[in-house]
Amino acid sequence: QVQLQESGPGLVKPSETLTLTCTVSGGSISRSSYYWGWIRQPPGKGLEWIGSIYYSGSTYYNPSLKSRITISVDTSKNQFSLRLSSVTAADTAVYYCARLPYYYDNNDYRFGAFDIWGQGTMVTVSS
C-alpha cells in the first residue's frame, strides 16, 4: 500500500529556509488521480493546510503562506518537497505530507480528502 515519509532537518535558524521532502512508496506519484499536500501543526494547536502539488507541477497554496512557499515535485525520485523561506518561531510545527484525491464531479474537478498521511516530522525554528 502507499506510504509517505517526511524527511529534513529538525532545526532551522530564524530567517533561513526550511526544506522538507516527502517520499512516496508503494505507488507512483505520477498517478493522475492525486495531488500531494503539506499540512502543519504547531505544538498544541490545530492543523493548517500549506499547499498541494500535482505530478505535472501544478500547485495550490494557502494564501496566508503563499509569498514564502515553494512546493516542487521530482517524479523520477517519487518525491515532492516543501520550501518555506524567512522562517520565524511561528513556523515551529509538526509538518505532515499527505495524499489528496482529485477527481471529476458535477462538471468540474475537485479535491477529495487527505486519505493517506506521513507520520510527520517536527521542525523547530530557533537560533
Added chain:
Amino acid sequence: DIQMTQSPSSLSASVGDRVTITCQASQDISNYLNWYQQKPGKAPKLLIYDASNLETGVPSRFSGSESGTDFTFTINSLQPEDIATYYCQHYDNRLLTFGGGTKVQI
C-alpha cells in the same frame, strides 16, 4: 472566503455515550466536508469524507451528516480508544481549510 466554525472545542463524555460535534459553514459548501481523528503524537486519520461517507475500515459507530450549512459528526457509543481530537476540513475552490478541532475526553 468561507468560514468554518467547529464546536465544541472540547467535551467530556462517558464510555457508551453518544458524542456529537458540529461544523457550521458561513455559506453553502455542498457536501465538501471531511472529518479526521487525531490521537496524541499521531498523524490525523480520515474517518468521514463528503459529509457522510465512511472511509474503508472505519468502525460504523462513526457517522456524519449534513443539513444545509451545518455538518454533524457523531460517535455512537463512545469507546476508550476514541479519545482523540477531531477535525472537520472543508474544500472550496482549490483551497482547503481545517476546523479548530474538538478534543474528546472521558
